Amino acid sequence: MSSALQRPPRSRSSRAAGLLRGTAARVLGLAVVVVLVVAVAVSCRDGGDGGSGVPVLGDGPDAGVEGVRAPSDEAGGTLRVVTGEVDSLDPQRSYQPGVWNLMRLYARTLVTYSSEPGATGNLVADLATDLGTTPDGGLSWTFTLRAGARFETGRPITSRDVKYGIERSFASDVIVGGPTHVVELLDDPENPYAGPYQDEDPAKLGLAAIETPDDATIVFRLRSAQPDFPYVLALPSSSPVPVESDTGAAYGADPVSSGPYAVTSVDPVTGIVLDRNPAWDAAADGVRTALPDRVVVRTGLSNLERDQALLAGSADVDVSGTGVHPATAARLTGDTGGVVPLPDRVDDMTTGAVRLLALPTDVAPMDQPDCRAAVAAAIDRRAVQDVLGGDRAVRTARLWPAALPGGPDEADRGPDPDAARAALTACGRPEGFSTVMAVPDAQASLDVADAVAAQLAEVGITAEVRPLPAASFYATDVGSPDNVTRNGFGIVLATRTADLPTPGSFLVPLVDGRSVSPVANTNFARLTDPALSAAVDTARAAPDPGAATTAWGEVAAAALDTGAYVPLVETRVQLLAGQRLHNAVVLRPYAGYDLATAGVR
Numbered sequence: 001m002s003s004a005l006q007r008p009p010r011s012r013s014s015r016a017a018g019l020l021r022g023t024a025a026r027v028l029g030l031a032v033v034v035v036l037v038v039a040v041a042v043s044c045r046d047g048g049d050g051g052s053g054v055p056v057l058g059d060g061p062d063a064g065v066e067g068v069r070a071p072s073d074e075a076g077g078t079l080r081v082v083t084g085e086v087d088s089l090d091p092q093r094s095y096q097p098g099v100w101n102l103m104r105l106y107a108r109t110l111v112t113y114s115s116e117p118g119a120t121g122n123l124v125a126d127l128a129t130d131l132g133t134t135p136d137g138g139l140s141w142t143f144t145l146r147a148g149a150r151f152e153t154g155r156p157i158t159s160r161d162v163k164y165g166i167e168r169s170f171a172s173d174v175i176v177g178g179p180t181h182v183v184e185l186l187d188d189p190e191n192p193y194a195g196p197y198q199d200e201d202p203a204k205l206g207l208a209a210i211e212t213p214d215d216a217t218i219v220f221r222l223r224s225a226q227p228d229f230p231y232v233l234a235l236p237s238s239s240p241v242p243v244e245s246d247t248g249a250a251y252g253a254d255p256v257s258s259g260p261y262a263v264t265s266v267d268p269v270t271g272i273v274l275d276r277n278p279a280w281d282a283a284a285d286g287v288r289t290a291l292p293d294r295v296v297v298r299t300g301l302s303n304l305e306r307d308q309a310l311l312a313g314s315a316d317v318d319v320s321g322t323g324v325h326p327a328t329a330a331r332l333t334g335d336t337g338g339v340v341p342l343p344d345r346v347d348d349m350t351t352g353a354v355r356l357l358a359l360p361t362d363v364a365p366m367d368q369p370d371c372r373a374a375v376a377a378a379i380d381r382r383a384v385q386d387v388l389g390g391d392r393a394v395r396t397a398r399l400w401p402a403a404l405p406g407g408p409d410e411a412d413r414g415p416d417p418d419a420a421r422a423a424l425t426a427c428g429r430p431e432g433f434s435t436v437m438a439v440p441d442a443q444a445s446l447d448v449a450d451a452v453a454a455q456l457a458e459v460g461i462t463a464e465v466r467p468l469p470a471a472s473f474y475a476t477d478v479g480s481p482d483n484v485t486r487n488g489f490g491i492v493l494a495t496r497t498a499d500l501p502t503p504g505s506f507l508v509p510l511v512d513g514r515s516v517s518p519v520a521n522t523n524f525a526r527l528t529d530p531a532l533s534a535a536v537d538t539a540r541a542a543p544d545p546g547a548a549t550t551a552w553g554e555v556a557a558a559a560l561d562t563g564a565y566v567p568l569v570e571t572r573v574q575l576l577a578g579q580r581l582h583n584a585v586v587l588r589p590y591a592g593y594d595l596a597t598a599g600v601r
Contacts, residue, residue, distance in 0.1 A: 073583075
């Protein structure tokens with residue numbers, strides 16, 4: 001191991017903002033570079049295999065969204081992956097979906113996301129024999145481990161290893177940066193668990209909410225019923241860790257593999273290298289095909305650099321989850337004259353990241369429903385979509401990501417200035433009012449804010465756009481209810497992205513009054529209606545998936561009826577497949593091609 005890859009963790013919101021920052025001059029410069037790269041890539045392809053030595057695979061637009069792009073079971077070769085900065089290779093410390101995709105190669109979990117085309121948001125059994133059983137509506141869950149799964153050391157994986165891996169997330173003084181869903185669901189507020197590093201004997205003591213009656217059985221006892229709990233267990237933070245190999249904060253330098261590949265080298269220059277794990281048994285793994293002999297990951301590349309590598313044939317797949325740069329996207333709309341047109345190598349998908357306006361119900365005049373209704377009626381979503389580049393976003397009037405089945409009906413009727421003015425009169429402000437719009441200091445967000453402010457001005461609402469540091473925006477600026485009311489933020493331009501592809505994961509932090517917190521608050525509108533919280537409980541207690549979808553749809557519709565949230569657009573990305581990539585399936589939860597099935601030829 002040449003060096004550890006440990007970088008300070010960043011929030012998902014601040015990462016998204018950083019990727020969007022830029023200026024017109026910079027974009028123009030990038031566009032020029034992309035034109036040159038495309039020209040080089042095309043000239044290489046025009047030479048055929050004799051010129052570049054790289055067969056170019058296509059299959060047509062969106063081939064990997066509902067199907068398999070360039071299907072093949074051919075094994076061997078090196079899969080060349082590119083990405084941006086990596087926060088940590090420690091499964092309990094990473095909070096980046098692109099890194100979670102990489103971890104599918106070396107960190108197995110009790111359940112995981114399916115590799116089945118068009119169904120990658122569904123769960124399948126992984127280390128466990130099934131998706132778990134719950135006799136009490138999600139209050140307790142029992143899983144049985146399948147036989148044959150081993151760590152790279154050759155030692156069998158036991159239920160105690162799964163428990164220990166989860167316990168690491170409780171050590172907030174050592175294991176920082178990763179998701180804490182298990183802490184919220186399993187910890188006892190009256191007697192909080194401090195993590196395994198405080199245990200006198202980590203092999204015997206531990207978190208009381210997890211029981212391991214034998215090596216193959218693990219039982220979770222939650223603080224409250226949670227039907228989505230298996231999705232929490234699909235996160236890499238719930239993967240097993242052998243206690244004898246745990247090095248605490250340094251574990252990410254050499255994580256012990258439970259999957260088909262093991263991390264064998266980490267270097268900031270040459271990248272991350274994963275080689276085959278000889279202890280992995282394909283018969284005990286129904287998810288991963290493990291086709292390549294080796295996986296090499298170049299990290300720290302900018303969006304444009306990653307695009308260049310894919311276009312020029314020096315990379316096979318980008319797992320950053322951000323799709324191609326807008327300047328590159330402009331080159332993907334037509335035939336470039338090569339053997340395979342670039343559009344035939346592109347997969348379009350929505351990401352689940354919904355940009356919305358939150359109207360805090362404890363900030364005047366947004367404490368009046370009619371004033372909130374005036375804002376909603378004035379919004380032109382098509383104009384917002386155009387500001388973001390048209391095909392980089394999809395208009396939405398629902399509190400419901402597009403990839404989730406069901407949900408309330410779409411109801412974007414377009415801007416209605418007359419209705420907005422009537423609502424202003426009803427709220428006692430016929431001449432309009434002034435307020436402050438809090439927005440992350442990132443170019444795309446500022447552009448959207450300016451467009452929204454112009455729309456509101458047409459009906460007499462003056463919104464002062466207040467840029468706030470992207471790094472602290474969600475944590476302390478709009479994440480602090482006291483700060484929001486103190487500064488009179490009547491409108492918050494925010495983006496909501498759920499960690500799990502479920503309606504509850506998306507909605508609860510936004511609309512459940514019990515989710516309001518003094519810091520890092522995600523209930524931006526401060527909805528505290530007991531009826532909404534009761535509707536959340538009803539959805540959680542639904543007897544079957546169909547009833548649950550209907551109940552969550554009712555929660556989303558009821559929240560929208562308050563006027564406290566105005567959905568605008570959902571982010572859309574274009575994934576570009578590398579020239580040699582085959583068996584490529586779009587993994588929706590991680591907004592990229594699934595590394596568990598990808599191969600090269």
